[in-house]
Amino acid sequence: MSDLTALVPGPLSLAGHRLGTPQRAGALTMVPISGPAHPGIVAPRSGLKLARVPGYGQVELRNGADTGVAIVPLHIGYVQDAAQNHALCRSALLAAGQSLLFEDAACVQESQGGLLAGRDQWFFVLPLELRARALELRGVNGYSKLWTDIADLNTRYGLARRGHLEQILSRKRPVLTQFQSRLELQPGQLGALFFVGDRFAGLEIAPDPVYFAQMWTALVCFAYGVAAWQAEPAPADPEPYEATSLAGLRAALDADRATRLAEIADRLAALPTGPVEVREEDRYLDLRLSTVTGPHLAGQIVTEGERAVYASLFAPATATGTATGGTATA
Amino acid sequence: MDTPLLLAHFETHDEPVSLPRGGTLCWDDADFHRAAHTDDPEGYALLALTPGVRPWQRARVLLQVLAASQAGLDDATRATLASLTRVLALALPPAHVITVLLALRRLRANHKHTTRAILRFVLEHPDADALIAARRPALVDCFEHALGKATARGCARRVGEGDTGSDYLQRRLLRFLAAPEHALPRVRALYAAGHPGATAPPRAALTVDLLRERPATVTATNRGDIAATLVHLYRGGPAGDLNTALDRHLGDAVGHLPPFPGTVALVLDASASMRGYGDREWAVLSQAAALRLVLAELCERLEVVEVGGDERTPRGATDLATGVLDALATDPDLVAVVSDGYENLFPGDLARVTASLPRAGITTPVVFCHALFTGSDDLTLRRPAPALPERGFWHQDDFAELLPWMFGHCAAGEPWLRAALHTRLAALDRQAARIQTRSAA
Numbered sequence: 001m002s003d004l005t006a007l008v009p010g011p012l013s014l015a016g017h018r019l020g021t022p023q024r025a026g027a028l029t030m031v032p033i034s035g036p037a038h039p040g041i042v043a044p045r046s047g048l049k050l051a052r053v054p055g056y057g058q059v060e061l062r063n064g065a066d067t068g069v070a071i072v073p074l075h076i077g078y079v080q081d082a083a084q085n086h087a088l089c090r091s092a093l094l095a096a097g098q099s100l101l102f103e104d105a106a107c108v109q110e111s112q113g114g115l116l117a118g119r120d121q122w123f124f125v126l127p128l129e130l131r132a133r134a135l136e137l138r139g140v141n142g143y144s145k146l147w148t149d150i151a152d153l154n155t156r157y158g159l160a161r162r163g164h165l166e167q168i169l170s171r172k173r174p175v176l177t178q179f180q181s182r183l184e185l186q187p188g189q190l191g192a193l194f195f196v197g198d199r200f201a202g203l204e205i206a207p208d209p210v211y212f213a214q215m216w217t218a219l220v221c222f223a224y225g226v227a228a229w230q231a232e233p234a235p236a237d238p239e240p241y242e243a244t245s246l247a248g249l250r251a252a253l254d255a256d257r258a259t260r261l262a263e264i265a266d267r268l269a270a271l272p273t274g275p276v277e278v279r280e281e282d283r284y285l286d287l288r289l290s291t292v293t294g295p296h297l298a299g300q301i302v303t304e305g306e307r308a309v310y311a312s313l314f315a316p317a318t319a320t321g322t323a324t325g326g327t328a329t330a
Numbered sequence: 331m332d333t334p335l336l337l338a339h340f341e342t343h344d345e346p347v348s349l350p351r352g353g354t355l356c357w358d359d360a361d362f363h364r365a366a367h368t369d370d371p372e373g374y375a376l377l378a379l380t381p382g383v384r385p386w387q388r389a390r391v392l393l394q395v396l397a398a399s400q401a402g403l404d405d406a407t408r409a410t411l412a413s414l415t416r417v418l419a420l421a422l423p424p425a426h427v428i429t430v431l432l433a434l435r436r437l438r439a440n441h442k443h444t445t446r447a448i449l450r451f452v453l454e455h456p457d458a459d460a461l462i463a464a465r466r467p468a469l470v471d472c473f474e475h476a477l478g479k480a481t482a483r484g485c486a487r488r489v490g491e492g493d494t495g496s497d498y499l500q501r502r503l504l505r506f507l508a509a510p511e512h513a514l515p516r517v518r519a520l521y522a523a524g525h526p527g528a529t530a531p532p533r534a535a536l537t538v539d540l541l542r543e544r545p546a547t548v549t550a551t552n553r554g555d556i557a558a559t560l561v562h563l564y565r566g567g568p569a570g571d572l573n574t575a576l577d578r579h580l581g582d583a584v585g586h587l588p589p590f591p592g593t594v595a596l597v598l599d600a601s602a603s604m605r606g607y608g609d610r611e612w613a614v615l616s617q618a619a620a621l622r623l624v625l626a627e628l629c630e631r632l633e634v635v636e637v638g639g640d641e642r643t644p645r646g647a648t649d650l651a652t653g654v655l656d657a658l659a660t661d662p663d664l665v666a667v668v669s670d671g672y673e674n675l676f677p678g679d680l681a682r683v684t685a686s687l688p689r690a691g692i693t694t695p696v697v698f699c700h701a702l703f704t705g706s707d708d709l710t711l712r713r714p715a716p717a718l719p720e721r722g723f724w725h726q727d728d729f730a731e732l733l734p735w736m737f738g739h740c741a742a743g744e745p746w747l748r749a750a751l752h753t754r755l756a757a758l759d760r761q762a763a764r765i766q767t768r769s770a771a
Contacts, residue, residue: 023647023674179673181603184638184647238681238717239691249653249690253683257676277333297341 005302014205017191022264025182028228029251029264030220033191037208038309042070042096043313044123045214050078051099051239057143059086059105063094068283071207072095073215074124074224074300074312075134077108077165085109085166087146090138090291091312092298106134108165124169124248125215125223128201129153132316133262135291135298157230168226180217189213189236190312197231198272202314204301259270272296272315282308331370333747334719335378341731344384345372347429349392353596355436373406373744375414376751379758382731383540383564383582389426392418396430396447397439406442408443410755415447417758418764420536420549424461427451428468433474446506448476452520453513457531457770461637462519470520477502489517509770526532536656536762542727548704550613554580555725556620561612564642576623583726584627586757587733588749592664592742593631595657598621599669599701601638601648610703615644618668618701620726624733625666633660648672651679657696658687663742665696671712681715697741 017035024030042048047065054060059078063070072094077087086105093102108126125133133149147163155161157168170174184251190212201224206212241256243249276294278301283289287305292313299313339362348356355361362463366374377383378391395411401412419427431448452469455461474482485503493499494514504510543552548689551558561574563569604615610642617643626632637653638647650673656664671682698715700722713720719739723732734750737743 001515021647021675024677025674026674034657174708175711180607181670184645184672184676184713186644186647212632235716236678238678238685238715240686241682243690245690246655246658246692249683249686249692250652252653253679254652257679260676281577 010105017205017308019193019268020189022261023183025179025232025235026228027178027197028220028224029195030184031193031195031268031315032113032189032265033205034186034188035190035205035305037159037190038304038307039208040068041089041207041211041213041309042068042094042157043211044070044073046074046210048094050070050080050123052103053084053086055143056084056102056107057086057105057141057145058103059088060101061092062099063096065096067096068285069096071211071287071289071302071310072100073125073218075131076125076218077126079122079124079169082163085169086143087124087134087165089134089140090281091289091302091310093282093287093302095284102140104137104139105143106146108146108163108310123218124221125218127165127222128196128224128314129156129227130165131314132298135293135300137199138291146196153221169222172226172229176221176225177217178228179220179228180252181310183220185216192219194219195267196224196227198267200267200315201227203311204313205308205311207221207302208253269300331366331373331412333373333377333744334735335381336366336374337383337735337738340377340380340383341389342384344386344619346386347433348583349429350434351770355428355433357390359390362389364398365397367394369477371395371403372410373748375411376748376755377749378414378418379538380734380747382732385422385426386420389422389430390425392422393430393433396441396444397437399441400443406604411442412446413623413755413759415443416450416538416762417538417755419451419455420762421449421534421538421578422459422759423532423534424455424465424530425532426466431472431475432468435471440475442548445476448472449503449506449513450508452476453516454508454766454770456535456765458516459519461530462516463525466520466524473517473520484519486517486521489514490521497642508766512770517693520592528760535765536758538758540727540730543725548613548724550610550616553613553617553618553724556623557613557616560616560619560708560721563757564612564616567578580623580627583624583729585630586753588746588753590625590629590731590737590742590746592629592740592746593633593660593662594625594629594736595633595635595660595662595665596625597650597653597657597665597667597669598622598641599638599648599650599653599667600636600644600771601672601674602641603644603648603672604638604670606703607643613703614670614701615641617724617726621668621699621723621729621732624729628733631662633657633662635660647675648680649675650699651683652678654680654683658692662694663741664736666696666699666736667696667718668699668701669714670701671709671714677714684715684718695719697721697736697739699736 017033017237020032021028024029042063042065048070049062051060051062053315070286072092074091085108087108088102088105109184128150137145150163152159154167159167159324188209190209193203194201204219241252243252276292276297278290278292280288288303290301295312302310375395378388400408452473472632481502507513545552550561558580563572606614635653635656639648698718698720701761704720704724721735734747737746
């Protein structure tokens with residue numbers, strides 16, 4: 001299968017990263033990525049904690065690990081009962097024991113504020129449809145800055161026109177969370193390419209498999225699962241193969257699969273490319289956090305020299321809502 | 331006899347048989363039952379004891395067995411049918427049995443085995459006194475149909491006059507009964523004044539289907555003993571103690587079941603989703619593994635094709651289609667796919683491959699055993715091959731229904747099913763005899 005060099009922007013080297021066999025769940029195709037791990041990065045669930053929400057639009061995160069820098073996942077959000085839910089518009093690097101107050105967080109649900117205890121927290125990543133706008137609004141203070149976009153998204157999906165992302169994340173959680181089982185994490189997997197229908201949706205690279213495993217649910221269920229849920233194809237009647245023996249049937253299946261893999265490879269080869277703007281936003285020791293913006297790709301990356309440590313990149317056109325209705329080829 | 335079709339019908343169609351006043355008997359699937367009975371009277375009747383068969387279907391089997399002539403049947407089959415009649419007459423709600431007996435009257439069925447069954451129910455049921463008090467006119471109709479109106483009334487008159495063993499009574503009534511001394515007072519009661527307001531006991535005297543464990547909250551370890559033990563093994567519990575317990579629980583689970591004289595190829599989904607996560611970790615996989623252990627004990631040969639990872643280290647994606655092709659290559663009598671239903675490597679391939687089997691000349695039955703967390707799982711997105719025969723399971727108790735359903739799909743399963751149901755019938759008949767003895771004491 002094709003490599004990733006054509007897709008990623010200039011400073012990001014994915015040398016050594018390999019694509020695995022694609023999996024599909026409805027409209028969502030996931031191509032697993034394996035490759036060299038970058039040790040010493042604190043994983044989000046085990047090390048990164050939501051410390052408090054001091055006010056609307058303000059979220060304080062803490063790297064609770066004794067050692068290691070935490071990479072705050074791009075567009076991570078937290079949900080907990082009895083507190084307003086917030087999402088972050090940007091990533092960040094947090095040294096061990098460090099806390100950081102994000103004053104440009106976006107409230108994604110009108111509710112009463114309060115101190116958050118850790119037990120019932122769960123985190124998500126903003127749905128693909130909101131990511132481009134959220135990235136644009138990084139550094140902009142205003143807790144309600146995503147409400148209009150959330151309301152538009154709810155309307156588009158037949159839900160009440162409100163600035164409550166909870167209408168999707170919580171009420172549709174039973175169907176969305178099935179994506180974490182409909183797609184299966186591979187041993188050693190530390191990243192993935194996502195397609196919704198036949199369109200590229202995003203590229204996610206984590207520092208190591210543990211980090212990626214902790215992001216798995218948030219990515220497949222919420223970041224990409226929401227768009228895929230809306231584009232879920234109707235089940236098709238199976239068309240029998242022409243084979244007249246068990247061996248013939250196995251050969252027909254293998255040939256058919258090879259054709260479908262080739263189609264996905266063609267899709268990868270046809271990914272839009274072009275110049276992007278890369279702007280450094282944060283640094284910690286040799287790590288560089290940069291924002292990528294371009295007509296075909298946006299997001300944030302963390303690099304060490306030329307080596308990719310973390311990437312959360314998505315297709316802005318898909319993110320603004322033109323992905324639905326795509327049909328995954330059988 | 332199409333066992334899977336028959337079982338599916340028995341487990342899903344629970345419409346009552348009804349007798350409209352002045353109308354004809356409403357028995358909507360009579361032809362279906364008659365055809366199955368004609369094909370294999372004993373096999374058909376035994377299927378009524380399969381766990382999960384609906385009560386009104388059991389009532390229909392009782393009706394069919396009692397309505398049909400036994401001419402031409404050998405002694406062993408007649409004995410089986412007699413035993414089944416005794417069991418069903420006690421295992422069905424009494425109101426169902428009375429409907430069956432009244433239906434026999436409408437059908438004018440008056441074979442000797444019919445007469446015996448009617449008289450024993452009316453006069454020797456453990457709740458006969460309460461039933462006569464509550465349903466006297468209906469039971470008089472049954473009694474008079476069994477003996478003929480004149481004979482029935484002649485017997486009643488003689489009993490009323492104190493006759494307890496005349497030649498007349500012996501030849502016409504007593505020879506059908508097991509405990510005449512308790513039955514004769516009930517003949518008098520049948521023709522005595524009624525008891526307005528009396529109610530019939532609603533519940534059956536004998537339990538056929540075991541009461542299931544129904545935990546208020548399903549966890550990874552309250553889904554049966556085998557799975558619970560496996561969960562602790564997977565979590566790293568002490569292997570010595572747990573394996574000893576596992577052997578004991580396995581013995582308890584299969585001890586009463588006959589060996590399956592054939593080959594089952596089990597396609598076991600050992601992908602990451604089968605392991606689960608959080609509070610549900612190991613729950614689904616442990617029950618699938620429990621089924622594997624049970625099959626390994628029962629089957630003459632069990633071929634296991636693991637998909638994804640393996641039972642102890644589930645991982646990766648689910649390629650069920652290749653698993654089925656690998657399983658078919660072992661030349662089994664039956665292929666059973668055990669999966670949570672998340673086919674993701676090449677979704678749709680299982681459906682397409684199994685739809686291609688007839689054209690490829692492969693007649694080996696393939697069934698889909700749906701591994702669930704609870705019986706109320708949402709399966710909307712978890713049916714990779716909807717055309718396959720499919721049955722869910724989440725608790726060890728489900729094996730009682732799952733195994734007959736699985737084996738019933740292949741020819742090698744026919745003798746297994748017959749042997750298993752004979753064993754079940756014998757056990758139930760012993761219970762029925764104990765109940766009757768207690769009642770007569």
